[in-house]
Amino acid sequence: MTDTASSIDIASLIDIENGRLSGKxxxxxxxxxxxxxxxxxxxxxxxxxxSMIPRKGDFLQTYIGEDPVMVVRxxxxxxxAFLNQCRHRGMRICRVDKGTAKxxxxxxxxxxxxxxGDLIQVPRQDTAYPETFERGRFGAVKxxxxxxxxxxxxxxxxxxAPDFEEYLGSAKYYLDGxxxxxxGGMEQVAFHRWVLPNNWKFMAEQPTSDMQHSEITxxxxxxxxNKGSDAADRTKRGTNPTGRQFFSDYGHGGAWYGEKGAEVPxxxxxxQRYEAQPEIAEMIARRLGDDREIRxxxxxxxxxxVLGNYTIRVTHPRGPHEMEVWAWTFVPKxxxxxxxxxxxRDVLRTFTPAGMFEADDALNWEEMQHxxxxxxxxxxxxxxxxxxxxxxxxxxxYPGGSSAHVFSDNAAINMYATYLDMMTSDxxxxxxxxxxxxxxxxxxxxxxxxxxxx
Amino acid sequence: xxxxxxxxxxxxxxxxxxxxxxxxxxxDPGAAARPVTATTDRLTALLADIDPAVERALTRxxxxxxxxxxxxxxxxxxxxxxxxxxxxxxxQEDRLSRERSQRINDFRTSAYxxxxxxxxxxxxxxxxTNQAWGEEPPSRSRHIIANIRVTKGLADDEYxxxxxxxxxxxxxQRSQDSITGERIDRIVRxxxxxxxxxxxxxxxxxxxxxxxxxxxxxxx
Ligand code: FES
Ligand SMILES: [Fe+2]
Numbered sequence: 001m002t003d004t005a006s007s008i009d010i011a012s013l014i015d016i017e018n019g020r021l022s023g024k025x026x027x028x029x030x031x032x033x034x035x036x037x038x039x040x041x042x043x044x045x046x047x048x049x050x051s052m053i054p055r056k057g058d059f060l061q062t063y064i065g066e067d068p069v070m071v072v073r074x075x076x077x078x079x080x081a082f083l084n085q086c087r088h089r090g091m092r093i094c095r096v097d098k099g100t101a102k103x104x105x106x107x108x109x110x111x112x113x114x115x116x117g118d119l120i121q122v123p124r125q126d127t128a129y130p131e132t133f134e135r136g137r138f139g140a141v142k143x144x145x146x147x148x149x150x151x152x153x154x155x156x157x158x159x160x161a162p163d164f165e166e167y168l169g170s171a172k173y174y175l176d177g178x179x180x181x182x183x184g185g186m187e188q189v190a191f192h193r194w195v196l197p198n199n200w201k202f203m204a205e206q207p208t209s210d211m212q213h214s215e216i217t218x219x220x221x222x223x224x225x226n227k228g229s230d231a232a233d234r235t236k237r238g239t240n241p242t243g244r245q246f247f248s249d250y251g252h253g254g255a256w257y258g259e260k261g262a263e264v265p266x267x268x269x270x271x272q273r274y275e276a277q278p279e280i281a282e283m284i285a286r287r288l289g290d291d292r293e294i295r296x297x298x299x300x301x302x303x304x305x306v307l308g309n310y311t312i313r314v315t316h317p318r319g320p321h322e323m324e325v326w327a328w329t330f331v332p333k334x335x336x337x338x339x340x341x342x343x344x345r346d347v348l349r350t351f352t353p354a355g356m357f358e359a360d361d362a363l364n365w366e367e368m369q370h371x372x373x374x375x376x377x378x379x380x381x382x383x384x385x386x387x388x389x390x391x392x393x394x395x396x397x398y399p400g401g402s403s404a405h406v407f408s409d410n411a412a413i414n415m416y417a418t419y420l421d422m423m424t425s426d427x428x429x430x431x432x433x434x435x436x437x438x439x440x441x442x443x444x445x446x447x448x449x450x451x452x453x454x
Numbered sequence: 455x456x457x458x459x460x461x462x463x464x465x466x467x468x469x470x471x472x473x474x475x476x477x478x479x480x481x482d483p484g485a486a487a488r489p490v491t492a493t494t495d496r497l498t499a500l501l502a503d504i505d506p507a508v509e510r511a512l513t514r515x516x517x518x519x520x521x522x523x524x525x526x527x528x529x530x531x532x533x534x535x536x537x538x539x540x541x542x543x544x545x546q547e548d549r550l551s552r553e554r555s556q557r558i559n560d561f562r563t564s565a566y567x568x569x570x571x572x573x574x575x576x577x578x579x580x581x582x583t584n585q586a587w588g589e590e591p592p593s594r595s596r597h598i599i600a601n602i603r604v605t606k607g608l609a610d611d612e613y614x615x616x617x618x619x620x621x622x623x624x625x626x627q628r629s630q631d632s633i634t635g636e637r638i639d640r641i642v643r644x645x646x647x648x649x650x651x652x653x654x655x656x657x658x659x660x661x662x663x664x665x666x667x668x669x670x671x672x673x674x
Binding site for chain 1: 543545547548549550553559562563564565566567568569572573576577579580581583585586587588589626629663664665666667668669670671
């Protein structure tokens with residue numbers, strides 16, 4: 001059934017009921033190969049934002065998992081995506097990050113592809129190829145499903161995946177809180193890209209669930225950051241912070257501090273003042289409803305991440321021991337220049353490779369990955385037993401599963417439950433069925449039963 | 455202006471420098487004996503603008519600066535900067551040759567650093583909390599500065615100093631990385647500085663388009 005028959009029983013490594021994971025899922029090569037097949041070939045991945053490729057012929061090179069993908073603005077204004085691999089001998093068709101083009105010509109033997117990825121020219125075709133050679137059959141491999149959502153373009157390799165909005169599920173409500181606040185939409189103003197020596201799931205887990213690490217990991221940054229600059233005062237959250245954590249069916253999750261109207265956003269002070277202006281507050285309330293003061297961390301599984309200060313990122317896996325972080329800074333397009341500048345500077349000083357928060361996360365993940373080289377360490381197991389508060393479903397204005405405590409492992413364990421279901425399903429149909437059965441805190445978790453059968 | 459050579463001191467005018475001089479073939483045994491006015495080439499013109507003692511002082515200034523960093527004396531490092539200094543590092547991306555001019559991002563767009571002196575001090579203060587876990591225990595670093603080129607700036611007593619850097623970092627038991635790039639510094643003479651000079655502006659250009667290091671938690 002699967003390309004990558006694994007000798008590893010993944011279900012024996014993930015114990016949802018007891019909140020325990022084996023370190024092997026972060027280090028094993030076979031498991032990683034299976035992830036490329038079962039997770040990355042199947043999930044929806046963010047490809048681009050309108051503002052990255054505004055005009056026809058604008059393109060960028062990105063990835064879905066390890067597969068390089070071209071994302072191109074078409075003449076009709078739409079966006080197409082195709083594998084960045086020449087059908088002749090497999091050379092990378094395009095080797096720059098972005099630009100504007102009329103066509104893409106492979107630098108190996110000169111096969112040329114148009115903006116849609118169709119093969120339009122083969123040197124010496126007339127004289128050296130048989131008449132039966134059909135160019136139409138050798139276009140670049142298309143990303144079969146590309147969907148637009150509020151300025152962003154998402155793609156998946158899986159023809160049978162549910163529509164993107166269905167995949168978002170209850171996470172739509174929370175994602176909209178970040179990306180749909182503004183009548184004029186958003187635009188990308190900065191881009192950072194770096195490599196971290198750790199498994200991709202470590203970072204995915206953090207915006208999904210782990211607000212608590214911030215108190216310890218980021219204590220140095222939180223202490224100095226608000227002094228003498230426009231940054232938010234991240235020390236104001238007090239000793240007993242309130243907030244909420246949520247999770248939804250396909251592994252998405254997030255958490256935020258504060259309660260409705262009494263929240264401490266992550267953005268700088270200029271931005272906080274801007275959003276407090278009556279006409280701006282009115283716009284946000286009109287677009288999102290009164291209750292949507294949600295500005296913390298969010299991850300759309302597998303790795304589309306949104307942080308409250310408008311850093312938006314996708315991480316690409318690079319083997320079990322490495323990943324690439326692609327991080328963009330977004331601003332509301334219609335905001336005044338000083339507001340845009342405040343957001344831009346706040347992001348670059350906090351969540352970029354030179355960011356004061358980011359620097360310390362990297363250290364943790366690098367050390368964790370290194371420890372996993374140990375044969376005993378790999379089997380010790382990790383604990384996800386922080387309850388936070390009881391799980392509620394569709395409570396009040398909060399769709400999905402959530403709990404009334406900012407610190408909890410629920411969303412992380414839900415993420416790994418989704419991961420387990422993905423890794424053990426051969427189709428989206430099977431996966432959707434399993435996910436419907438495994439709604440944490442609602443129906444009895446039957447992962448243990450599945451394990452016994454596996 | 456005055457140019458000093460081994461054999462003589464010659465006053466020359468800027469206009470003289472710009473006129474084409476006599477070609478001196480490489481290895482010409484008579485070359486050393488000829489007056490310096492004969493070598494009216496670009497390099498002589500560049501050097502003629504800068505007092506060799508100033509060039510030496512600025513070079514030493516930059517060596518001292520990186521030594522302070524490698525000594526983990528991050529607080530003292532701030533003494534190298536003017537109060538209104540700007541320290542910034544643009545990002546760059548891979549572009550086609552024909553779009554190469556857009557490769558490096560402009561000031562106030564995409565950057566790794568864009569720091570006033572106040573903000574640089576925040577970064578230093580963070581390291582000095584002893585809880586900046588990325589640098590606790592601190593890395594061993596080695597900043598290597600080379601290709602230092604001093605030219606005259608726009609204002610009096612202001613110099614534009616370009617240099618290349620290779621910064622090596624080792625941290626923990628066996629983690630290591632390094633990064634290379636170019637710095638363009640605007641440095642002013644300032645007697646209030648313990649060093650006699652202050653950095654007004656530094657642009658750091660990293661050569662990587664994807665930063666292959668886990669972070670940029672030190673100074674460059
Ligand atoms: S590999 Fe692309 S033309 Fe041959
Ligand atoms: Fe963090």
